[in-house]
Amino acid sequence: MxxxxxxxxxxxxxxFDGKVISHAITTASGEKKxxxxxLPGSYHFGTEAAERMDIVGGRCTVILDDSEETLNVESGSHFDVPANSGFTIKVEDEACHYVCSFLS
Amino acid sequence: MxxxxxxxxxxxxxxFDGKVISHAITTASGEKKxxxxxLPGSYHFGTEAAERMDIVGGRCTVILDDSEETLNVESGSHFDVPANSGFTIKVEDEACHYVCSFLS
Structure with a gap:
Protein backbone atom coordinates (compact mmCIF):
# COMPACT_ATOMS: atom_id res chain seq x y z
CA MET A 1 0.00 0.00 0.00
CA PHE A 16 7.42 2.58 24.21
CA ASP A 17 11.20 2.85 23.87
CA GLY A 18 11.03 2.22 20.15
CA LYS A 19 8.65 -0.71 20.16
CA VAL A 20 6.18 1.41 18.21
CA ILE A 21 7.48 3.81 15.58
CA SER A 22 5.68 5.89 12.98
CA HIS A 23 6.16 8.60 10.40
CA ALA A 24 3.49 11.24 9.83
CA ILE A 25 2.08 12.09 6.41
CA THR A 26 -0.48 14.65 5.27
CA THR A 27 -2.45 13.94 2.14
CA ALA A 28 -3.11 16.49 -0.60
CA SER A 29 -6.61 16.96 0.84
CA GLY A 30 -5.16 17.65 4.30
CA GLU A 31 -5.86 14.30 5.96
CA LYS A 32 -3.44 13.48 8.76
CA LYS A 33 -2.16 9.90 8.87
CA LEU A 39 6.97 -4.76 17.40
CA PRO A 40 5.78 -7.74 19.46
CA GLY A 41 4.32 -6.69 22.78
CA SER A 42 1.20 -5.19 24.30
CA TYR A 43 0.62 -1.41 24.34
CA HIS A 44 -2.15 0.96 25.36
CA PHE A 45 -2.79 4.10 23.33
CA GLY A 46 -5.15 6.91 24.24
CA THR A 47 -6.97 8.86 21.53
CA GLU A 48 -7.97 12.50 21.23
CA ALA A 49 -9.52 12.56 17.74
CA ALA A 50 -11.28 9.43 16.59
CA GLU A 51 -8.95 7.10 14.67
CA ARG A 52 -9.19 4.47 11.97
CA MET A 53 -6.43 1.89 12.22
CA ASP A 54 -5.78 -0.03 9.00
CA ILE A 55 -3.52 -3.06 9.47
CA VAL A 56 -1.39 -3.38 6.34
CA GLY A 57 1.10 -6.02 7.46
CA GLY A 58 1.09 -8.74 10.08
CA ARG A 59 -1.78 -8.95 12.57
CA CYS A 60 -2.81 -7.90 16.04
CA THR A 61 -5.46 -8.27 18.68
CA VAL A 62 -7.24 -5.20 20.00
CA ILE A 63 -9.41 -4.43 23.00
CA LEU A 64 -11.08 -1.04 22.85
CA ASP A 65 -11.43 0.89 26.09
CA ASP A 66 -14.86 0.32 27.65
CA SER A 67 -15.13 -3.00 25.78
CA GLU A 68 -14.32 -6.55 26.79
CA GLU A 69 -14.35 -7.92 23.26
CA THR A 70 -11.05 -8.97 21.73
CA LEU A 71 -10.83 -8.06 18.07
CA ASN A 72 -8.54 -10.14 15.85
CA VAL A 73 -7.37 -7.79 13.12
CA GLU A 74 -5.52 -9.21 10.14
CA SER A 75 -3.65 -7.38 7.40
CA GLY A 76 -6.23 -5.80 5.09
CA SER A 77 -8.69 -5.15 7.90
CA HIS A 78 -9.20 -2.16 10.15
CA PHE A 79 -10.65 -1.10 13.48
CA ASP A 80 -12.05 2.22 14.60
CA VAL A 81 -11.37 3.96 17.90
CA PRO A 82 -13.69 6.63 19.27
CA ALA A 83 -12.40 10.09 20.18
CA ASN A 84 -11.19 10.68 23.75
CA SER A 85 -10.91 6.96 24.33
CA GLY A 86 -8.19 4.37 23.77
CA PHE A 87 -7.26 0.81 22.96
CA THR A 88 -4.87 -1.94 23.95
CA ILE A 89 -3.13 -3.54 21.03
CA LYS A 90 -1.16 -6.78 21.22
CA VAL A 91 1.25 -8.07 18.61
CA GLU A 92 2.83 -11.50 18.66
CA ASP A 93 5.45 -13.17 16.49
CA GLU A 94 6.00 -10.77 13.57
CA ALA A 95 5.82 -6.97 13.47
CA CYS A 96 2.48 -5.36 12.67
CA HIS A 97 2.36 -2.49 10.18
CA TYR A 98 -0.46 0.04 10.30
CA VAL A 99 -1.86 3.21 8.83
CA CYS A 100 -3.56 5.43 11.39
CA SER A 101 -6.04 7.94 10.00
CA PHE A 102 -7.10 10.75 12.30
CA LEU A 103 -10.81 11.39 11.81
CA SER A 104 -11.64 15.05 12.46
CA MET B 1 12.12 18.57 7.91
CA PHE B 16 18.19 -5.52 13.53
CA ASP B 17 15.01 -6.76 15.23
CA GLY B 18 13.41 -3.33 15.06
CA LYS B 19 16.34 -1.28 16.27
CA VAL B 20 16.40 0.44 12.89
CA ILE B 21 13.13 1.20 11.14
CA SER B 22 12.38 3.22 8.03
CA HIS B 23 9.64 4.11 5.62
CA ALA B 24 10.38 4.57 1.93
CA ILE B 25 9.35 7.61 -0.08
CA THR B 26 9.74 8.51 -3.74
CA THR B 27 9.87 12.16 -4.70
CA ALA B 28 7.99 13.68 -7.63
CA SER B 29 11.24 13.62 -9.61
CA GLY B 30 11.67 9.91 -8.87
CA GLU B 31 14.34 10.10 -6.17
CA LYS B 32 14.27 7.16 -3.77
CA LYS B 33 14.70 8.02 -0.07
CA LEU B 39 17.72 3.26 18.34
CA PRO B 40 20.82 3.19 20.56
CA GLY B 41 23.30 0.53 19.45
CA SER B 42 25.89 -0.15 16.79
CA TYR B 43 24.94 -1.47 13.35
CA HIS B 44 26.69 -2.22 10.07
CA PHE B 45 24.93 -1.52 6.79
CA GLY B 46 26.14 -2.51 3.34
CA THR B 47 25.38 -0.33 0.32
CA GLU B 48 24.62 -1.14 -3.29
CA ALA B 49 23.97 2.32 -4.73
CA ALA B 50 25.89 5.20 -3.20
CA GLU B 51 23.97 6.85 -0.36
CA ARG B 52 23.74 10.25 1.28
CA MET B 53 22.72 10.01 4.94
CA ASP B 54 21.28 13.23 6.37
CA ILE B 55 20.94 13.19 10.15
CA VAL B 56 17.78 15.12 11.03
CA GLY B 57 17.46 14.30 14.73
CA GLY B 58 19.88 13.20 17.41
CA ARG B 59 23.45 12.29 16.49
CA CYS B 60 25.67 9.37 15.64
CA THR B 61 29.21 8.30 14.99
CA VAL B 62 30.09 6.64 11.71
CA ILE B 63 33.05 4.64 10.41
CA LEU B 64 32.96 4.05 6.66
CA ASP B 65 34.20 0.70 5.40
CA ASP B 66 37.85 0.94 4.33
CA SER B 67 38.33 3.91 6.68
CA GLU B 68 39.57 4.18 10.22
CA GLU B 69 38.27 7.68 10.77
CA THR B 70 35.34 8.12 13.14
CA LEU B 71 32.91 10.74 11.91
CA ASN B 72 30.79 12.56 14.48
CA VAL B 73 27.57 13.46 12.69
CA GLU B 74 25.13 15.83 14.36
CA SER B 75 21.57 16.69 13.36
CA GLY B 76 21.74 18.97 10.32
CA SER B 77 24.85 17.28 8.95
CA HIS B 78 25.29 14.39 6.54
CA PHE B 79 27.76 11.76 5.43
CA ASP B 80 28.17 10.02 2.10
CA VAL B 81 28.70 6.31 1.54
CA PRO B 82 30.19 5.00 -1.71
CA ALA B 83 28.38 2.37 -3.76
CA ASN B 84 29.10 -1.31 -3.05
CA SER B 85 30.58 -0.41 0.31
CA GLY B 86 29.19 0.04 3.81
CA PHE B 87 29.40 1.79 7.13
CA THR B 88 29.13 1.15 10.85
CA ILE B 89 26.87 3.56 12.64
CA LYS B 90 26.69 3.94 16.40
CA VAL B 91 23.95 5.73 18.31
CA GLU B 92 24.08 6.47 22.02
CA ASP B 93 21.55 7.96 24.42
CA GLU B 94 18.71 9.24 22.24
CA ALA B 95 17.37 7.87 18.95
CA CYS B 96 18.89 9.17 15.74
CA HIS B 97 16.60 10.16 12.85
CA TYR B 98 17.86 10.11 9.29
CA VAL B 99 16.96 10.61 5.66
CA CYS B 100 18.79 8.23 3.34
CA SER B 101 18.99 9.32 -0.29
CA PHE B 102 19.95 6.69 -2.82
CA LEU B 103 22.28 8.24 -5.39
CA SER B 104 21.89 6.54 -8.76
Missing part, protein backbone atom coordinates in the same frame (compact mmCIF):
# COMPACT_ATOMS: atom_id res chain seq x y z
CA UNK A 2 1.32 3.47 -0.81
CA UNK A 3 0.06 7.04 -0.66
CA UNK A 4 0.76 9.44 -3.49
CA UNK A 5 1.13 13.21 -3.46
CA UNK A 6 1.62 13.43 0.31
CA UNK A 7 3.83 15.49 2.59
CA UNK A 8 6.01 13.25 4.76
CA UNK A 9 7.74 14.26 8.00
CA UNK A 10 11.32 13.08 8.33
CA UNK A 11 11.28 12.89 12.13
CA UNK A 12 9.77 9.66 13.43
CA UNK A 13 7.33 9.34 16.32
CA UNK A 14 8.76 6.94 18.89
CA UNK A 15 6.67 5.21 21.56
CA UNK A 34 0.71 8.02 10.40
CA UNK A 35 2.50 5.03 8.86
CA UNK A 36 3.69 2.86 11.68
CA UNK A 37 5.08 -0.42 12.86
CA UNK A 38 4.45 -2.25 16.12
CA UNK B 2 9.40 17.37 5.55
CA UNK B 3 9.09 16.30 1.93
CA UNK B 4 6.16 17.45 -0.19
CA UNK B 5 4.48 15.77 -3.13
CA UNK B 6 5.99 12.35 -2.45
CA UNK B 7 4.73 8.79 -2.63
CA UNK B 8 5.04 7.05 0.73
CA UNK B 9 5.02 3.28 1.32
CA UNK B 10 2.91 2.12 4.23
CA UNK B 11 5.01 -0.97 4.98
CA UNK B 12 8.05 -0.20 7.10
CA UNK B 13 11.56 -1.57 6.56
CA UNK B 14 12.73 -3.31 9.74
CA UNK B 15 16.37 -4.07 10.52
CA UNK B 34 14.02 6.40 3.25
CA UNK B 35 12.97 8.20 6.43
CA UNK B 36 14.36 6.26 9.32
CA UNK B 37 15.16 6.06 12.98
CA UNK B 38 18.02 4.29 14.72
Missing amino acids: EFTNVTASALANIY TLGVI | EFTNVTASALANIY TLGVI
Whole structure:
Protein backbone atom coordinates (compact mmCIF):
# COMPACT_ATOMS: atom_id res chain seq x y z
CA MET A 1 0.00 0.00 0.00
CA GLU A 2 1.32 3.47 -0.81
CA PHE A 3 0.06 7.04 -0.66
CA THR A 4 0.76 9.44 -3.49
CA ASN A 5 1.13 13.21 -3.46
CA VAL A 6 1.62 13.43 0.31
CA THR A 7 3.83 15.49 2.59
CA ALA A 8 6.01 13.25 4.76
CA SER A 9 7.74 14.26 8.00
CA ALA A 10 11.32 13.08 8.33
CA LEU A 11 11.28 12.89 12.13
CA ALA A 12 9.77 9.66 13.43
CA ASN A 13 7.33 9.34 16.32
CA ILE A 14 8.76 6.94 18.89
CA TYR A 15 6.67 5.21 21.56
CA PHE A 16 7.42 2.58 24.21
CA ASP A 17 11.20 2.85 23.87
CA GLY A 18 11.03 2.22 20.15
CA LYS A 19 8.65 -0.71 20.16
CA VAL A 20 6.18 1.41 18.21
CA ILE A 21 7.48 3.81 15.58
CA SER A 22 5.68 5.89 12.98
CA HIS A 23 6.16 8.60 10.40
CA ALA A 24 3.49 11.24 9.83
CA ILE A 25 2.08 12.09 6.41
CA THR A 26 -0.48 14.65 5.27
CA THR A 27 -2.45 13.94 2.14
CA ALA A 28 -3.11 16.49 -0.60
CA SER A 29 -6.61 16.96 0.84
CA GLY A 30 -5.16 17.65 4.30
CA GLU A 31 -5.86 14.30 5.96
CA LYS A 32 -3.44 13.48 8.76
CA LYS A 33 -2.16 9.90 8.87
CA THR A 34 0.71 8.02 10.40
CA LEU A 35 2.50 5.03 8.86
CA GLY A 36 3.69 2.86 11.68
CA VAL A 37 5.08 -0.42 12.86
CA ILE A 38 4.45 -2.25 16.12
CA LEU A 39 6.97 -4.76 17.40
CA PRO A 40 5.78 -7.74 19.46
CA GLY A 41 4.32 -6.69 22.78
CA SER A 42 1.20 -5.19 24.30
CA TYR A 43 0.62 -1.41 24.34
CA HIS A 44 -2.15 0.96 25.36
CA PHE A 45 -2.79 4.10 23.33
CA GLY A 46 -5.15 6.91 24.24
CA THR A 47 -6.97 8.86 21.53
CA GLU A 48 -7.97 12.50 21.23
CA ALA A 49 -9.52 12.56 17.74
CA ALA A 50 -11.28 9.43 16.59
CA GLU A 51 -8.95 7.10 14.67
CA ARG A 52 -9.19 4.47 11.97
CA MET A 53 -6.43 1.89 12.22
CA ASP A 54 -5.78 -0.03 9.00
CA ILE A 55 -3.52 -3.06 9.47
CA VAL A 56 -1.39 -3.38 6.34
CA GLY A 57 1.10 -6.02 7.46
CA GLY A 58 1.09 -8.74 10.08
CA ARG A 59 -1.78 -8.95 12.57
CA CYS A 60 -2.81 -7.90 16.04
CA THR A 61 -5.46 -8.27 18.68
CA VAL A 62 -7.24 -5.20 20.00
CA ILE A 63 -9.41 -4.43 23.00
CA LEU A 64 -11.08 -1.04 22.85
CA ASP A 65 -11.43 0.89 26.09
CA ASP A 66 -14.86 0.32 27.65
CA SER A 67 -15.13 -3.00 25.78
CA GLU A 68 -14.32 -6.55 26.79
CA GLU A 69 -14.35 -7.92 23.26
CA THR A 70 -11.05 -8.97 21.73
CA LEU A 71 -10.83 -8.06 18.07
CA ASN A 72 -8.54 -10.14 15.85
CA VAL A 73 -7.37 -7.79 13.12
CA GLU A 74 -5.52 -9.21 10.14
CA SER A 75 -3.65 -7.38 7.40
CA GLY A 76 -6.23 -5.80 5.09
CA SER A 77 -8.69 -5.15 7.90
CA HIS A 78 -9.20 -2.16 10.15
CA PHE A 79 -10.65 -1.10 13.48
CA ASP A 80 -12.05 2.22 14.60
CA VAL A 81 -11.37 3.96 17.90
CA PRO A 82 -13.69 6.63 19.27
CA ALA A 83 -12.40 10.09 20.18
CA ASN A 84 -11.19 10.68 23.75
CA SER A 85 -10.91 6.96 24.33
CA GLY A 86 -8.19 4.37 23.77
CA PHE A 87 -7.26 0.81 22.96
CA THR A 88 -4.87 -1.94 23.95
CA ILE A 89 -3.13 -3.54 21.03
CA LYS A 90 -1.16 -6.78 21.22
CA VAL A 91 1.25 -8.07 18.61
CA GLU A 92 2.83 -11.50 18.66
CA ASP A 93 5.45 -13.17 16.49
CA GLU A 94 6.00 -10.77 13.57
CA ALA A 95 5.82 -6.97 13.47
CA CYS A 96 2.48 -5.36 12.67
CA HIS A 97 2.36 -2.49 10.18
CA TYR A 98 -0.46 0.04 10.30
CA VAL A 99 -1.86 3.21 8.83
CA CYS A 100 -3.56 5.43 11.39
CA SER A 101 -6.04 7.94 10.00
CA PHE A 102 -7.10 10.75 12.30
CA LEU A 103 -10.81 11.39 11.81
CA SER A 104 -11.64 15.05 12.46
CA MET B 1 12.12 18.57 7.91
CA GLU B 2 9.40 17.37 5.55
CA PHE B 3 9.09 16.30 1.93
CA THR B 4 6.16 17.45 -0.19
CA ASN B 5 4.48 15.77 -3.13
CA VAL B 6 5.99 12.35 -2.45
CA THR B 7 4.73 8.79 -2.63
CA ALA B 8 5.04 7.05 0.73
CA SER B 9 5.02 3.28 1.32
CA ALA B 10 2.91 2.12 4.23
CA LEU B 11 5.01 -0.97 4.98
CA ALA B 12 8.05 -0.20 7.10
CA ASN B 13 11.56 -1.57 6.56
CA ILE B 14 12.73 -3.31 9.74
CA TYR B 15 16.37 -4.07 10.52
CA PHE B 16 18.19 -5.52 13.53
CA ASP B 17 15.01 -6.76 15.23
CA GLY B 18 13.41 -3.33 15.06
CA LYS B 19 16.34 -1.28 16.27
CA VAL B 20 16.40 0.44 12.89
CA ILE B 21 13.13 1.20 11.14
CA SER B 22 12.38 3.22 8.03
CA HIS B 23 9.64 4.11 5.62
CA ALA B 24 10.38 4.57 1.93
CA ILE B 25 9.35 7.61 -0.08
CA THR B 26 9.74 8.51 -3.74
CA THR B 27 9.87 12.16 -4.70
CA ALA B 28 7.99 13.68 -7.63
CA SER B 29 11.24 13.62 -9.61
CA GLY B 30 11.67 9.91 -8.87
CA GLU B 31 14.34 10.10 -6.17
CA LYS B 32 14.27 7.16 -3.77
CA LYS B 33 14.70 8.02 -0.07
CA THR B 34 14.02 6.40 3.25
CA LEU B 35 12.97 8.20 6.43
CA GLY B 36 14.36 6.26 9.32
CA VAL B 37 15.16 6.06 12.98
CA ILE B 38 18.02 4.29 14.72
CA LEU B 39 17.72 3.26 18.34
CA PRO B 40 20.82 3.19 20.56
CA GLY B 41 23.30 0.53 19.45
CA SER B 42 25.89 -0.15 16.79
CA TYR B 43 24.94 -1.47 13.35
CA HIS B 44 26.69 -2.22 10.07
CA PHE B 45 24.93 -1.52 6.79
CA GLY B 46 26.14 -2.51 3.34
CA THR B 47 25.38 -0.33 0.32
CA GLU B 48 24.62 -1.14 -3.29
CA ALA B 49 23.97 2.32 -4.73
CA ALA B 50 25.89 5.20 -3.20
CA GLU B 51 23.97 6.85 -0.36
CA ARG B 52 23.74 10.25 1.28
CA MET B 53 22.72 10.01 4.94
CA ASP B 54 21.28 13.23 6.37
CA ILE B 55 20.94 13.19 10.15
CA VAL B 56 17.78 15.12 11.03
CA GLY B 57 17.46 14.30 14.73
CA GLY B 58 19.88 13.20 17.41
CA ARG B 59 23.45 12.29 16.49
CA CYS B 60 25.67 9.37 15.64
CA THR B 61 29.21 8.30 14.99
CA VAL B 62 30.09 6.64 11.71
CA ILE B 63 33.05 4.64 10.41
CA LEU B 64 32.96 4.05 6.66
CA ASP B 65 34.20 0.70 5.40
CA ASP B 66 37.85 0.94 4.33
CA SER B 67 38.33 3.91 6.68
CA GLU B 68 39.57 4.18 10.22
CA GLU B 69 38.27 7.68 10.77
CA THR B 70 35.34 8.12 13.14
CA LEU B 71 32.91 10.74 11.91
CA ASN B 72 30.79 12.56 14.48
CA VAL B 73 27.57 13.46 12.69
CA GLU B 74 25.13 15.83 14.36
CA SER B 75 21.57 16.69 13.36
CA GLY B 76 21.74 18.97 10.32
CA SER B 77 24.85 17.28 8.95
CA HIS B 78 25.29 14.39 6.54
CA PHE B 79 27.76 11.76 5.43
CA ASP B 80 28.17 10.02 2.10
CA VAL B 81 28.70 6.31 1.54
CA PRO B 82 30.19 5.00 -1.71
CA ALA B 83 28.38 2.37 -3.76
CA ASN B 84 29.10 -1.31 -3.05
CA SER B 85 30.58 -0.41 0.31
CA GLY B 86 29.19 0.04 3.81
CA PHE B 87 29.40 1.79 7.13
CA THR B 88 29.13 1.15 10.85
CA ILE B 89 26.87 3.56 12.64
CA LYS B 90 26.69 3.94 16.40
CA VAL B 91 23.95 5.73 18.31
CA GLU B 92 24.08 6.47 22.02
CA ASP B 93 21.55 7.96 24.42
CA GLU B 94 18.71 9.24 22.24
CA ALA B 95 17.37 7.87 18.95
CA CYS B 96 18.89 9.17 15.74
CA HIS B 97 16.60 10.16 12.85
CA TYR B 98 17.86 10.11 9.29
CA VAL B 99 16.96 10.61 5.66
CA CYS B 100 18.79 8.23 3.34
CA SER B 101 18.99 9.32 -0.29
CA PHE B 102 19.95 6.69 -2.82
CA LEU B 103 22.28 8.24 -5.39
CA SER B 104 21.89 6.54 -8.76
